[in-house]
Amino acid sequence: MNRLDKLFAAKQRDILNIYFTAGYPNLDDTGKIIRALDRSGADLIELGMPYSDPLADGPTIQQSGQVALKNGMTLPLLFEQVRAVRKDTDIPLILMGYFNQVMQYGEQRFIDKCVEVGIDGLILPDLPLYEYEQFFKTMVEQAGLGISFLITPQTSEERIKKVDELSRGFIYMVANSSITGAKGDITEKQLGYFERVNRLQLKKPRLIGFGISSHETFTTACRYANGAIIGSAFIRALANTEEVERATSEFVRSIRGVEVSA
Amino acid sequence: MIAINDKGYYGEFGGAYIPEMLHPNIEELRRQYVQVMEEPEFQREFRMLLKDYVGRPSPLYLAERLSEHYKVTIYLKREDLNHTGAHKINNTVGQILMAKRLGKTRIIAETGAGQHGVATATVCALMGIQCIVYMGAVDIKRQAPNVSRMRMLGAEVRPATSGSQTLKDATNEAIRDWINNPEDTHYIIGSVVGPHPYPDMVARFQSVISEEMKLQLEQHTGRENPNAIIACVGGGSNAAGAYYHYLNETDVRLIAVEAAGHGIHSGESAATSVLGTKGIIHGSRTLLMQTPDGQIIEPYSLSAGLDYPGIGPLHAHLIASGRAEAISITDEEALASAYFLSRREGIIPALETAHAFAALDKMQYQPEDVIVVCLSGRGDKDLDTYIHHFDRFQKQTS
Numbered sequence: 001m002n003r004l005d006k007l008f009a010a011k012q013r014d015i016l017n018i019y020f021t022a023g024y025p026n027l028d029d030t031g032k033i034i035r036a037l038d039r040s041g042a043d044l045i046e047l048g049m050p051y052s053d054p055l056a057d058g059p060t061i062q063q064s065g066q067v068a069l070k071n072g073m074t075l076p077l078l079f080e081q082v083r084a085v086r087k088d089t090d091i092p093l094i095l096m097g098y099f100n101q102v103m104q105y106g107e108q109r110f111i112d113k114c115v116e117v118g119i120d121g122l123i124l125p126d127l128p129l130y131e132y133e134q135f136f137k138t139m140v141e142q143a144g145l146g147i148s149f150l151i152t153p154q155t156s157e158e159r160i161k162k163v164d165e166l167s168r169g170f171i172y173m174v175a176n177s178s179i180t181g182a183k184g185d186i187t188e189k190q191l192g193y194f195e196r197v198n199r200l201q202l203k204k205p206r207l208i209g210f211g212i213s214s215h216e217t218f219t220t221a222c223r224y225a226n227g228a229i230i231g232s233a234f235i236r237a238l239a240n241t242e243e244v245e246r247a248t249s250e251f252v253r254s255i256r257g258v259e260v261s262a
Numbered sequence: 263m264i265a266i267n268d269k270g271y272y273g274e275f276g277g278a279y280i281p282e283m284l285h286p287n288i289e290e291l292r293r294q295y296v297q298v299m300e301e302p303e304f305q306r307e308f309r310m311l312l313k314d315y316v317g318r319p320s321p322l323y324l325a326e327r328l329s330e331h332y333k334v335t336i337y338l339k340r341e342d343l344n345h346t347g348a349h350k351i352n353n354t355v356g357q358i359l360m361a362k363r364l365g366k367t368r369i370i371a372e373t374g375a376g377q378h379g380v381a382t383a384t385v386c387a388l389m390g391i392q393c394i395v396y397m398g399a400v401d402i403k404r405q406a407p408n409v410s411r412m413r414m415l416g417a418e419v420r421p422a423t424s425g426s427q428t429l430k431d432a433t434n435e436a437i438r439d440w441i442n443n444p445e446d447t448h449y450i451i452g453s454v455v456g457p458h459p460y461p462d463m464v465a466r467f468q469s470v471i472s473e474e475m476k477l478q479l480e481q482h483t484g485r486e487n488p489n490a491i492i493a494c495v496g497g498g499s500n501a502a503g504a505y506y507h508y509l510n511e512t513d514v515r516l517i518a519v520e521a522a523g524h525g526i527h528s529g530e531s532a533a534t535s536v537l538g539t540k541g542i543i544h545g546s547r548t549l550l551m552q553t554p555d556g557q558i559i560e561p562y563s564l565s566a567g568l569d570y571p572g573i574g575p576l577h578a579h580l581i582a583s584g585r586a587e588a589i590s591i592t593d594e595e596a597l598a599s600a601y602f603l604s605r606r607e608g609i610i611p612a613l614e615t616a617h618a619f620a621a622l623d624k625m626q627y628q629p630e631d632v633i634v635v636c637l638s639g640r641g642d643k644d645l646d647t648y649i650h651h652f653d654r655f656q657k658q659t660s
Contacts, residue, residue, distance in 0.1 A: 052425065052557040053543070055437050056281040062424055074555050099279055100542040104556030125281045126542065130269060150282035154444055159285070177283055177444045 003092040004120040004146040004169040007043060008205045008226070015227025016041070016218070016255060017207050018234055019096065021048035021064040022081065023073030029244050030078070031085040036245040038091040040252035044207075046123065046229065049078060049097030056125040058181030060232040064239075075105055079117045086118035094121040094146065094169075099131075107136060111143045121146025121169045129162055140168070148172040148207075153193040157200065164202040173197065173225060175210045181232035182211035186220050194224035215257045230255060264509040264585060266576075270458020271547075273583060275575035278457035280545045283441040287449075290364065292459045298363050299356075299466060311355045312470060315388070316345045318352075320471075322478035322634070327606050334627050337482065338609070338637045339475055341500060348612065348639030349468060349500045350381035354450055356467035358385040361448035368447045369393045372436040374401055374429035374496075375566035376408025377612075377639060378452030383417035393417040396435040398428035401566060408643060426560040429570055433544050453497025454574035457545030461502075461574050468503025475634060476507055489631035490515040493638065494618040495588075496532070496568040498577040500638035505586070515587065518577055519621045521563035521614075522590035532561035534573040535581045535588040543572040549581075564593040564647065567614040567639075589624050591617040599623075600641065600648060601655045612639035613647060 001009070008015075018037055022030045030047070037045055050065035050073050057065070082093060095114065102110045102124065114122070122145060127136065129149065140147050146169030151160050154177060163171055176182065176190055197206070208221040209229030221228035234251055241247035270276045270292070278288055298304055312318040320340045329336045341349035354371075361369060369386050371393070373379030379395040386393035395412055399421040402409055412419050425431040433456075440449045454461040454468075476486040491508060493501035495518045508514040523531040531537060538549035543558060550572040551559040563569040573581075580586035591599075600616035603609055611619065615638045627633060641648065 053430065053434055055434055055545075056283065056441065058438070059424070066425075069557065098542070098556075100552070100558075101556040103541055104539075104552065104554065126279045126545070128278060128280060128282070128285065131277055131279060152283050152285075152444075154286040155282065156286075174283060178442050179283075179438045 002120050002144055002146065003090060007092050008170065011043065012205070012226055014222045015043045015207060016252070017044040017046055017227060017229040018042045018252070019046040019048060019229060019231030020234055020238065021050050021061065021068050022078045023050060023068035023071050024064040024235070025067065025238055025244065027071040027073060030081040033244055033248055034085045034091070034093070035088055036248035037252065038089045040249040041256060042091070042252055043227065044092045044094065046094045046096045046231070047078070047082070049075060049095055049101055051098045051101060054098060056179055058179040058232060060181045060235050064235045075101060079113050082119060083117040092120045093118065094123060094148070095119050096123040099124045099127040108139055111139045111145065114145060115143050119145070121148060123148045123172060125150060129166060132166065137166070150174050151197070152177055153190070160197065160200060160202070164204050167204050170205040170207050170226070171202065172229070173206045173208045175208050175212065175221070178210060180210055183213055184211070186217055191224070198224060215255055218255050219257070264580070266462050270462065272576050272579035275548050275578040276458055276461060277547045278545055279542045279547065280457045281441060283444065284437070287440065287444060288457055291463070294364065295360065295459050295463045298360060304359060304363065308356055308359055312352065316351050316355060317343060318470065319474045319478070320344060322475060322482065324482065325607050328603070331606060332622050333629050335632045337479070337488070337632065337634045339471060339504065339634055341471065341636060341638050342609070342611065342615070342640035346381050346384055347642060348377050348381070349471065349503060350378045350452060351384065352470055352503065353452065353464050353467040353499060354378070354381040354385045357448070357450040358389050358391070361391070361450070362389065364448060366446060366448035367391065368443065369450055370396065370436050370439050370447055371450045371452060372396050372429065372432040373452065374398070374432065374569060375643060376401070376405040376412065377567060377643065379417070379419070380408055380411050380415070382450050382452070383412040383415035386417060387415045394439070395419050396422050396432040396439065398422045398426070398432045400427040401429065401432070405566060405643070428560065429566070430558065430560070437544065453499040454502040454576055455497040455544055455546060455572060461546065461576055464499055465502040465506055465576060468499050469506035471500070471503035471636065472505060472507040475504065479634070483632060487511055487514050488634045490517055490625070490627065490633045491636065492517040492519060492618045492621050492633065493636040494519045494568060494614045495573060495577055496521070496570045496614065497572070498574040500636050502574060502576055504634070504636040516580060516585060517621055517625060518581060518586045518588045519618045520588055520590050521565055521568035521617055522592045523562040523564070525592055526590055530562035532563040532568050532570065533590040534571065536590060538573065546572070546575050548575045548578040549573050565596065565613040565617065567612070568617065589621045591620040595620040597651050598655060609637070610641035610648070611637060612641050613644040615639050
């Protein structure tokens, strides 16, 4: 059983998945932040592969990717950083990026490398279901890797069921129709969508992401799914600090609703 | 047989690599575009606007003095005489009618040099629909007159400040806008790029170019097929239109002219067929300029319309399969060609189009051949550039 399946077997509620961009704010922060997230009580980490043209991402994540690329981040280096940190942590690690990066590395070589260094799953938002089934599914399944597909408020019931079939690990439930980095409260309309998906009684666990940025939005999301994903808000917390480890643990505590000592 | 399959692939190129958030819009378009375009009422309205508003058919002109120089028969397909000065309007007229059929009330577009932005702003004004054009912040500075034209036509021009702040980033921003506005908005893409069905839909709207060419050539020469068709290719919409009805007529050579910028191997080029590798850009599996790590490279060409790191999937397929021949033309060669055409035929071409004419110096042909050059746009927008380089070239052309 891989680390992702173990997590969902052991825990069904309040799962906190934190996204950050590898190589941000500094090239060698990747390992430090992973360890700090693990220590502070994150359940799952989504590691962004910085990309020149991240279509689904808002300004915060775009900018973190540009900084990481400028810092010299590459996929080979990212894999080495993951290999190194795997000696110290068993937290499930997921890579998030765009399919072109996988293509250029070589699809099978990419999968093999993920398994070798200890990556547990993938999120490739610009790889739709049809293209996945044509070009990638067999490789992912043979390697035993997880892969999460997205559903949105506009996704039809039929397609949600297909996503439930094909996703391995969990389903990524996009909270509203937007790019990443939205702020503010969860609306009535969104709650209606969450409830509608709940009623479908899907087989796979669901994590809600996009626009989850605070203890309040995290708690609300957790009432309707197995947990939630936070990205841009964490990147913003990392942007304004000299001490990434301390900023990380303070951020996780603030999301969990643990009082942060002044 | 060159054709697109129902999933949007030309051979191995194409498809729709889009985030799930765009799926409903793209799927709606995919299911409906062919059916809508084939409706008699749609065709009637489209044809009427092309005739009365755009000014079609555009002439097919026998360029006698150019023919004399090259010792071959050369016809020019005069897309430069269209309303707004280029072929771009053929597509925006079609897509605005499509948007209305789909019940959309808000239009977004990307633009590089501003030609597609102007063509989109124009049809939005014509229909009274809100129009937002994304344009790289760098391009906004370089192409001030077109920015003013769009604003005068009632469009809002939004600067793309991400990445390199040019066409590729303007396209990214337009796609992000569409993700954020999934219900009321239609995205009018300006070239045969992007996720399926855009490459095919835009090619179909532009195919009026080769549809007319067939009739006009028949009238001029007694046969529908020329020996070669030359067109410049950035994303490739004028080329797609000029090739469309000849794709499966293998006696017609298709010449795709790319921008080599300062030279193919200078590090400042946009010659995608030579420098590009297979990958994904703006939702399409095609050839693009990228690093070994898959980061998209910012291209270079003096011509903003050819300054794009990818190429439409149709063209990737035509070039990879050998159906089309690619020729690369540098900034200098294109400029020389623009000055030459101006004096030889009294036609100042767009800088993009000047690349197509420069290919006449590089290709092989027989004296009895008939060649059609797609004169995709006029040079008014490039006057500043032409004035800037004029003295340097004056000796060569006089």
